[in-house]
Amino acid sequence: MKLSEIKEMSSEEIGKQLIGEESNLVDLRFSHELKQLTNTSKLRSTKKEIARMKTILKERELLEKISIPSEKGVDA
Numbered sequence: 001m002k003l004s005e006i007k008e009m010s011s012e013e014i015g016k017q018l019i020g021e022e023s024n025l026v027d028l029r030f031s032h033e034l035k036q037l038t039n040t041s042k043l044r045s046t047k048k049e050i051a052r053m054k055t056i057l058k059e060r061e062l063l064e065k066i067s068i069p070s071e072k073g074v075d076a
Contacts, residue, residue, distance in 0.1 A: 001049060006056050018053045021046060 006014060025046045031037040 001052075003052055003056075006052055011057060011060055014053050014057055018050065018057075021050050021053065025050065 001017075009017070025043070028037060028043050028046060032040060032043060037043075
């Protein structure tokens with residue numbers, strides 16, 4: 001999945017996709033340990049997909065914090 005495709009998804013969709021990719025990574029690692037995985041590059045690409053998704057989620061979280069106005073100087 002391309003970065004632009006991930007950015008178009010909502011945070012909830014990314015979260016669901018992330019859970020799926022993480023379980024896929026566990027399966028790939030298990031297959032690799034049992035010497036059943038023939039294409040080991042899938043491990044690397046899956047890890048990169050997970051990293052991309054986590055990066056987008058973190059960026060959105062930080063942007064949300066920045067966009068909330070600071071209430072330090074406001075008197076009640």
